[in-house]
Amino acid sequence: MDFEDLCNTGLVLGLGNYSPSSLTSKNPTKNGDHIRKTAEPSLTLSLSGAKKDDSDLYRQDSAASSFPTVSVKREREVRSEDEEEDGPNDRKKLRLSKAQAALLEESFKQHSTLNPKQKQDLARELKLRPRQVEVWFQNRRARTKLKQTELDCEFLKKCCETLTDENRRLHKELQELKLSQPLYMQLPAATLTMCPSCERIGGAVADNTAKTFIKPHFYNPFTNPSAAC
DNA sequence: GGGGTCAATATGCCCG
DNA sequence: CGGGCATATTGACCCC
Numbered sequence: 001m002d003f004e005d006l007c008n009t010g011l012v013l014g015l016g017n018y019s020p021s022s023l024t025s026k027n028p029t030k031n032g033d034h035i036r037k038t039a040e041p042s043l044t045l046s047l048s049g050a051k052k053d054d055s056d057l058y059r060q061d062s063a064a065s066s067f068p069t070v071s072v073k074r075e076r077e078v079r080s081e082d083e084e085e086d087g088p089n090d091r092k093k094l095r096l097s098k099a100q101a102a103l104l105e106e107s108f109k110q111h112s113t114l115n116p117k118q119k120q121d122l123a124r125e126l127k128l129r130p131r132q133v134e135v136w137f138q139n140r141r142a143r144t145k146l147k148q149t150e151l152d153c154e155f156l157k158k159c160c161e162t163l164t165d166e167n168r169r170l171h172k173e174l175q176e177l178k179l180s181q182p183l184y185m186q187l188p189a190a191t192l193t194m195c196p197s198c199e200r201i202g203g204a205v206a207d208n209t210a211k212t213f214i215k216p217h218f219y220n221p222f223t224n225p226s227a228a229c
Numbered sequence: 230g231g232g233g234t235c236a237a238t239a240t241g242c243c244c245g
Numbered sequence: 246c247g248g249g250c251a252t253a254t255t256g257a258c259c260c261c
Binding site: 230231232237239240243245 | 255
């Protein structure tokens with residue numbers, strides 16, 4: 001479901017400051033900035049290798065790296081044979097070990113972005129490249145945001161359902177009230193006037209209808225403040 | 230085999 | 246202008 005669907009119910013949701021733009025990953029294209037504005041600024045520290053190249057610089061280690069803590073090998077190293085021949089072209093799938101993932105998660109809980117020192121330390125601790133840690137955090141933030149978007153969507157959907165029900169209920173109530181009230185009560189209030197002296201309702205300004213039924217006892221000071229009967 | 234997950238890559242924007 | 250970031254996409258891998 002997308003946000004448009006939500007809005008097509010004919011209801012207008014008043015949900016405080018909720019901004020639909022934070023919802024629509026539909027057209028996220030350029031600006032991820034609404035997120036970043038709130039994120040902590042981080043210093044930059046460049047590693048000697050170029051940005052895009054460090055993966056190549058370190059590519060070999062995808063097979064070699066293991067996380068020391070529990071001497072965990074890579075999680076699903078079923079295909080250990082291929083890993084020997086770590087060709088230059090292959091983009092093998094590194095699977096982080098449970099211990100690595102746990103530590104990354106732990107760290108993410110504390111701060112969803114890393115400054116260069118944190119990145120370095122974490123990378124060292126995990127026996128990963130800083131770039132890998134960085135990528136992991138990027139992906140992790142993306143996952144978090146996606147999940148949050150889904151939750152927001154669910155929430156709005158619920159709101160929409162609730163309001164639709166409420167709207168239906170109120171319509172029904174109004175219908176019932178209309179049926180149970182005297183006829184003049186069914187006139188729009190603004191068309192009714194009440195004589196200040198006798199306190200009886202006069203009809204609307206040029207009402208033909210009011211003649212036919214009991215004089216209503218409403219007074220509209222704006223239409224006829226000093227009018228007498 | 231196809232769908233899901235996730236690390237890695239590509240791209241574009243923003244900010245210092 | 247370079248680095249960091251968000252976002253989209255790719256591709257390896259797993260599981261049913």
